[in-house]
Amino acid sequence: MSDALLPYYDRELNAIKRLAGEFAETHPKIAGRLRVSADGVDDPHVQRLLEGVAFLAARVHHRLDDEFPELTDALLGLLYPHYLAPVPSCLVAQLQCQADLQTPTYLAPGLAFDTEPVHGEPLRYRSTAPVTLWPITIEAVRLSGQPIVAPPNPAAAGAAAVLRITLACMVPEVTFTQLGVDSVRFFLRGPANQTLPLYELLGAHVVSVAYADSTVDPNPVIVPPRAVKPAGFAPEEALLPWSARGFSGFRLMTEYFAFPEKFLFLDFTAIDKKTLVSAGNKLEIFVYLDHPAPDLERMIGEQSLALGCTPLVNLFPQRCEPIPLTHTGVEYRVVPAARRPRAMEVWSVERVRETLADGTQRPWHPFYRLAATGADAGVPKGFYQVTRREAVPGVPGTDVFLAPHDPDFDPQGPANTVLSVDALCLNRDLPTDLPFGGGHPYLRLVAGVAAVAGITAMTPATGTLRLPLRDARFWRLVSHLSLGHLSVIGGADGAAALKEVLRLYDFRDTADTRAAINALTGITSDSGVARAPAPEHPRPGLTSGRVPPAFCRGVDIGLEMDPRAWQVSGLYLLASVLERFFALNATINSFTRTRVTLRGNSETVAAWPARSGTRELG
Structure with missing residues (x-):
């Protein structure tokens, strides 16, 4: 109660x-x-x-x-089923490879990790992004201004600074050419006043990149700025499982406010242009920048970047306790583990099956699923509705209740039927007590990988975040969802509307997140034109070189930020998330193109290419 x-x-x-x-x-x-x-x-x-x-x-x-929460719960459960679920604990972990490894090892997302016990209960995390373990190390990282000490680069004649990254093979006899390194993913580690400005430098101020053996390499490989690609935005790298019914732009907002470190990954690509030609035991990466950063020069070192990292989220599959259908109540509590009520909480119900007395099974479906009526004609149907409520006193978090609806229920039929529930679960609020530092938290792979020598947590585990379950905020969400996604960039109140949307996803609601939201002072939108990329498979009779150019119309979006907040808070990452949010809103055969200016100054401080959905144009 x-x-x-x-x-x-x-x-x-x-x-x-x-x-x-x-x-x-x-x-x-x-x-x-x-x-x-x-x-x-x-x-x-x-x-x-x-x-x-x-x-x-x-x-x-x-x-x-209480404003009849069942109404809003059902509506949100149909349109955006994960709004009511908590945001699980997250962290970034580094996987160190064996010292004698001489070939790369690819690790797919979904790897399970266990931590040291917290109050007697080990916590279960899983990886959300792929990891390629290259047997290489970071020897040195240095950011320096003029005079530029780097290979001559005609494309970077006016460079104001250069970031130099020195990589070395772990086995001295092995070369980068033998490894066949084609791309490397770095995680930007450290405090926010270091990582966020560095992320802005590498995202908005790169003029060219060179891969070389040394500063005097006569044959450096020069590649354009787009060789440095931000990671963590792709749907396959989502931190949270997201329903196809939900707009993925809102997932990006949720992940940004819950765990911004998830986006502090950068891919350096086109390295094979150097390694396929000739590369020794060491490889130098020179990133030419058009903007100096003297304050950052003193803080950047080899500890600022890390290899072999991936975000982890406290989510894991769990077969819940069987639910006997006694027909004495309208709903039944879903219990992940009866003996450990404080250790597990249901994040989402993935599958429900009914087991009859003779051992036969039939699947049950969500009651409000799309096209539920008329589907599977002639097949006995069972439906269920899920409701989330506050847990019993003394147990943090929420409990999930399942209400069965059986149109084919026979009161004279066998009574000993059981529902089997498969769910995604989290460890309630236990991650809050997970220690950090001095080798903690201890992490191990549930299914061991021979190439992995050790695992280190790069960031402390975040606490589980939850929205208030009984609040008028639900009605604000419903009102927000009833609007068109692009309404935030239309009219004079576009900035206020966009800030209201951001507040809805600010689960942490801290002084820093509120300041970041309030730093948005204006938004404009104008029609624009961009060249569409040539089709990958042109019509018969046309080669790729003979495809006529095509253009498409789209929306040019201008974000105006408070200049002091832009310098102090490192808002380039927030602007990057908003740019992707706008692009995912683009209609078919259209695009969005975003730029940022500071209040009182028309000069552009950050700009992104035209993008339609997840595809970059040009």
Whole structure:
């Protein structure tokens, strides 16, 4: 029972006592038979009766003030099923490869990791992005201004600074050519005042990149700025499983506010242009920049970048306790582990099956699934509805209840049927107590990989984040979802609308996140034209070189930011997320192109190419 009911009960009981006193003064004879007076109730049985009435009235009043959450729960569960679920704990882990490894090892996402026990319970995480373990190390990282010490580069004649990264093979006899290195992913590690400015430098101020053996390499390989690609935005690298019914732009917002470190990954590509020609035991990466960063030069070192890293999220599959269908209630609580109620919480119900007395099974489907009526004609159907409520007192988090709906229910049929529930679960609030530093938290792969020598946590584990379950915020969400996605960039109130959308996804609601949102001071949109890329498979009779150029119309979006907040808070990452958010809104045969200016200055401080959905144009 929720503690929120207690004030309703006290209020209703006081109201009944007051009305009883007024009734006793007006009808003393009747009140006398009930032993009710203006001073109170003398009969304990009548007192219990009034308390019972107060309890029932309190429940009704509480439900009315609760604004019937079943309505919003059902609507949000159909349109955006993960809005009501908590955001699990996240961290970034580094996988170190064996010292004698001489070939790369590819690790697909979805690897399971266990931590050291917290209150006697090991926590289970899983990786969300692929990792290629190259047997190489970072020997040195240096950011320096003019004079530029780097191979001559005609494409970077006006460079103001250069970032030099020195990589070396772990086995001295092995060369980069033998390894066949084609791309390397770096994680930007360190405090936010270091990683966010560095991310902006490598995202907005790169003019050219060179791969060379040394500063005097006579044959450096020069590649354009697009060889440095931001990672973590692709759908296959999603931190949270996301329904196809949900708009993936909102997933990016959720992940940014919950765990921004997830986006601090950069891919350096086209390295094979150097390694396929000739590369020794060491490889130098020179990143030419058009913007100096003297304050950052003193902080950048080999500890600023890390190889072999991947985000981890506290989500894991779990076969829940069987649910006997007793037909004595309208809903049943989904219990991940009966003996460990404080250790597991249901994040989402993935599959429900009914097992009959003879051992046969039939699948059940969500009650509000799309095209539920008329599907699988002639096949017995079972449906279920999921509701999330606050857990019992003393247990943090939420509990999930499953309400079965069986159109083919036979009251005379066998009663010993059981529902089997497969769910994605998290470890409630246990990650909050996970230590960090000094080799903690201890991480191990559930299924060992021979190439992995050790695992280190690069960031502390975040706590589990939850929206208030009973709040008018639900109605704000429903109102927001009823609007067109592009309404945030239309009209004079576009900035206010966009900031309101951002606040809806600010699960942490800290001073830093509020300042970042308030730094957005304006937004504009204009029609634009961009050249469409040539088709990969031209029509018969046309070679790729003979395909005529094509153009498409789109929207040029301008974001105006507060200049002080842009310098202090490192808002380039937020602007990058918004740029992807706008691009995912682009209609078919259209695009968005985003740039950022600072209030009081029309000069562009950051710009992105035209993008349609997840595809970059040009």
